[in-house]
Each structure stands twice: as structure tokens, then as C-alpha cells.
Amino acid sequence: PVHTLVLLRHGQSQWNLENRFTGWTDVDLSPAGEAEARDAAALMAEAGLTFDICHTSVLKRAIRTLNIVQEQLDLLWLPVFRTWRLNERHYGALQGLDKAETAARYGEEQVFIWRRSYDTPPPVLDRADPRHPSGDRRYAEIPAADLPCGESLRNTVARALPYWHQVIGRDVTAGKRVLIVAHGNSLRALVMHLGGMTPEEIMQFNIPTGLPLVYELDAALRPLRHFYLGNPEEAEA
Numbered sequence: 083p084v085h086t087l088v089l090l091r092h093g094q095s096q097w098n099l100e101n102r103f104t105g106w107t108d109v110d111l112s113p114a115g116e117a118e119a120r121d122a123a124a125l126m127a128e129a130g131l132t133f134d135i136c137h138t139s140v141l142k143r144a145i146r147t148l149n150i151v152q153e154q155l156d157l158l159w160l161p162v163f164r165t166w167r168l169n170e171r172h173y174g175a176l177q178g179l180d181k182a183e184t185a186a187r188y189g190e191e192q193v194f195i196w197r198r199s200y201d202t203p204p205p206v207l208d209r210a211d212p213r214h215p216s217g218d219r220r221y222a223e224i225p226a227a228d229l230p231c232g233e234s235l236r237n238t239v240a241r242a243l244p245y246w247h248q249v250i251g252r253d254v255t256a257g258k259r260v261l262i263v264a265h266g267n268s269l270r271a272l273v274m275h276l277g278g279m280t281p282e283e284i285m286q287f288n289i290p291t292g293l294p295l296v297y298e299l300d301a302a303l304r305p306l307r308h309f310y311l312g313n314p315e316e317a318e319a
């Protein structure tokens with residue numbers, strides 16, 4: 083039997099507009115981001131897609147994107163599960179900085195290294211920093227040792243995949259049609275796993291915002307086919 087899984091990256095947020103590292107900062111969608119969510123829903127409706135269960139992060143830009151899609155598809159009643167494990171990569175002390183500020187503080191050379199590395203974390207936040215997640219009660223249940231405060235892409239993959247293996251994979255195997263609305267790097271973790279991709283390959287791979295990515299999986303959750311609804315060429319990644 084073929085299982086259908088849809089991945090959707092949330093649309094533009096206010097800090098995307100300003101080209102700032104967002105990470106776990108809980109910024110909202112911009113009006114354009116809300117429109118991207120509505121367009122994504124229209125593409126899914128046209129394709130005749132429907133769902134039995136949804137998974138998203140605990141960040142409002144993903145939660146609101148999912149909510150807009152549910153509203154457009156008249157599926158507001160669906161069960162929704164929210165987890166920190168689908169949050170965007172944590173960019174540590176870079177969160178809030180734009181390109182100029184990052185280069186000014188850390189130098190072009192360091193930025194160049196960070197851009198190309200799968201294993202290098204950004205500068206981490208110390209617990210006294212107001213941006214440290216220990217101060218946010220939505221993360222209160224997470225053991226301190228697991229709580230990210232600056233992640234390499236490898237770190238993000240490592241904390242996202244358990245949710246795939248323990249939760250989403252079970253839903254798909256149970257025959258549920260699953261919609262996941264999340265972030266560029268947490269979705270990379272799923273795409274990397276599903277495609278058996280190398281670190282080099284996944285770093286080249288940018289999921290466009292607002293375009294549903296459809297996977298058809300076999301009984302063993304191996305991808306038979308995957309394709310975008312709409313036109314990825316015209317989308318900005």
C-alpha cells in the first residue's frame with residue numbers, strides 16, 4: 083500500500099524580510115507568509131489531498147501556517163501534535179543578527195566556515211542570556227541536557243529524527259495521511275533520512291517555502307516517489 087506524507091515549510095516571517103537568523107525566536111508570519119500558506123492549501127485542494135493527522139513545531143510561524151491550511155481545507159477538526167523536535171535549527175547567539183551584524187561580530191571567514199559545515203555549531207547561548215530556551219515555559223519539560231542553545235545541522239537532525247521514528251512513522255504505518263508543517267532545517271532532517279542523503283547533499287537541498295512536498299512511501303516507509311505541488315523553479319528557496 084502506498085502511504086502519502088506531505089511536508090510543508092512555513093512561509094515568510096518578519097525576520098526573513100530583514101534577513102535575520104530566527105532559529106527558536108518566536109516571530110510571526112508576514113502578510114506574504116500568510117498568503118503563501120493559503121496558496122499551499124489551494125495546491126493541496128487542487129491535488130485532491132486530505133489528511134488524518136498533523137504534526138508541527140511549537141513556533142507560531144509554523145503553527146499559524148498549519149492553521150491557515152486547515153482552515154482553507156476545512157480540516158480545523160484534525161488532531162494536531164506540536165513538538166520542539168520539529169523546531170527550526172537553534173542558531174544560538176546568532177539569533178536576531180542580520181548578515182552585516184554577523185560578519186561584523188564574527189568576520190567573513192568564520193561565516194564562510196559556518197555556511198559550509200554540517201558539524202559546526204554557532205556560538206551557544208549561556209543560561210543567563212534572555213534568549214536561552216530555559217526561560218521559556220513551553221520547553222519546561224525538556225531535560226536540561228537535551229535543551230538546545232546553539233545547534234549544528236547534525237545536532238538538529240539528531241533531535242528531529244527520534245520524532246520521525248517514534249511518532250510520525252507510526253502514524254504513516256497505521257495508514258494515516260500525515261501533514262507536517264515545519265522549518266527549513268527540521269524538514270531537511272526528514273528529507274535527509276527519507277532520501278538516504280549525505281551531509282553534503284542535504285546542505286545543497288533547500289525546501290522552498292509555501293510549496294507542499296509530497297512523498298509516496300511503501301509499507302516500509304521507503305519513498306517510491308516525491309514531488310512538489312506547484313512550481314519549485316519560481317519559488318525562492
Ligand SMILES: O=C1c2ccccc2C(=O)c2c1cc(NS(=O)(=O)c1ccccc1O)c(O)c2O
Nearest residue numbers: 101102103179180181182184193196197203204
Ligand atoms: O552565517 C551563516 C551561518 C552561521 C552559523 C550556522 C549556519 C549558518 C548558515 O547556514 C548560513 C550563514 C550565512 C548565510 N548567508 S549570509 O552570510 O549571506 C547571511 C548571514 C547572516 C544572516 C543571513 C544571511 O543570509 C547562509 O546562507 C547560511 O546558510
